[in-house]
Amino acid sequence: MATLLQPEKVLYLVRGEKKIRVPLSQLYFCRYCSELRSLECVSHEVDSHFCPSCLENMPSAEAKLKKNRCANCFDCPCCMHTLSTRATNIPAPLPDDPTKTTMKKAYYLACGFCRWTSRDVGMADKSVASGGWQEPENPHTQRINKLIEYYQQLAQREKLERDRKKLARRRPFMPQAFSEKYGLGTRLQRQRSGAPISALYGLSLKEGEDQKEITIEPAQALDEVEPLPEDYYTRPVNLPEVTTLRQRLLQPDFQPAGASQLHPRHKHLLMKRSLRCRKCEHNLSKPEFNPTSIKFKIQLVAVSYIPEVRIMSIPNLRHMKESQVLLTLTNPVENITHVSLYTCEEEDPDDINSTAKVLVPSKELVLAGKDAAAEYDELAEPQGFQDDPDVVTFRKSNKIGFFIKVIPQREEGDVTVAFKLRHDFRNLAAPIRNTEEVEATSEAIWLTHHVELSLGPLAT
């Protein structure tokens, strides 16, 4: 029975740039636009960086400098698990008296999952617990850095040239005074694009800036290539020594072919992201800054605003025979919600997946508000709603169970039905009104959602 509670059985339609059908638990609700938003119709922004194993926060500038890697933690190059530091006691000669030996602690890295140790690749044990481990240097770093600098300078120069041309073209169209007036505007524009601020005519300033012209030598093409070793085709492959593609590509600098050259790398940082509605630019989800906290500062998820439909029980479905499916509706808000259901019309463009006809209750369903203290209140008074027993089976605090009638239209395949759910929504986050209106009784607006249920295969 637990399979009926799986979220993928009930899908809500999101009318964004693309029409997406997603379970309600994966959706967000912008209460300023009063619309459902999915992950594809919001903009994702990076909030903060943190290491997943030591949970240390890192400011974005530092993260960029360290190439988004943690300074303390390492990843196993073999199975990508986190490495832990272990200590052994080794006898070492005392500095004063070479004949006597004392136990000193030596540290090495070990993986708890695949039992890889740093001794496997020949890394010597260190005498400090942390900070002694170095990543191997890439022999081409210097050349790469020089190339990057040269191309950065080239890109800057090209950008200035482009800007100069654009403004030079505009000059005959704009009178002198005009450009003075809008001088600030263009300067601000230039600030945003990151180019250095220079006056419109002060191009000589730019030439003074980059005194050092970076030149690079072009790459040398070699005629002779190192020949393959003689036994390349005949030597049997030592399979444990060959690295897998994944292990190799996790270290793109070296891409070692042998497992004895796999050195551990620093752990990648993870980031917390915040979501923003693309239309109204309000934040939909903003996590807390602290990496150990899972709470949100702003959390506008759809399950806390939209009533949720769940399947409770499905009888045997037979072709062209009417059966009753029991659904539940849960009210997430604290005030009473009125819900009406409508069948989709004949030529509804949203209704592409349904394989069965559905008859929904025609009367309006009333859901009580969510009361957090109700579960502890044993003497709950009856809620006094008049329920039609043919439609509503049970009512429990903010949840009701009701029937819909399903007539499968196809002989084979899964039965899918769709209907429209219309409910009233009170917007508590109304935009700032005139201060004369003191009372914040917000008006109810009616929202309609397209819901699809997948009821599984027909009974044989």
Next chain:
Amino acid sequence: HSDVKIAAGAVVCVESDIRGDVTIGARTVVHPKARIIAEAGPIVIGEGNLIEEQALIINSFPENILPDAEDIEPKTMSIGFNNVFEVGCVSQALKIGDNNVIESKAEVGRSVILSSGCIVGACCAVNTCEVIPENTVIYGSECLRRVQTERPQPQTLQLDFLMKILPNYHHLKKTVKASSTPARS
């Protein structure tokens, strides 16, 4: 009447389930609720082994042969020394060498022969018909393998600790002196 021969120095808890012809060497610790079942032949366990709770070491008939069908030679299952059978593992391998570790909930089939220093990772099922080379580590959900440079360390500290502590909380099975024929004139 039971054919369980427990050498002196071994710590075998009463709650463990040992059936059949089983020989247990010295300094071996068998936790409560471990099961050592010798159905289709005797089991010989060496010294210094650590068999944890709910581990199952079973010398059973191969699946497609009925027990009474033909005269089947009873094959002896031999286990070396310094092995570790972690919680919940199932071992049917007929020959296990030394210094191996079979991690929790791992399963080792009957046709596997573990040499020395092998580690069968948690939840890995090894059912092939082969000799696992020395110092092999089998890990991961797909039972990937790699070779490590050194064998796993014998669990001497753990064994010493258990041999001191377990008798405080559990009754132990009686040990039998290994065959010493008394000299009689």
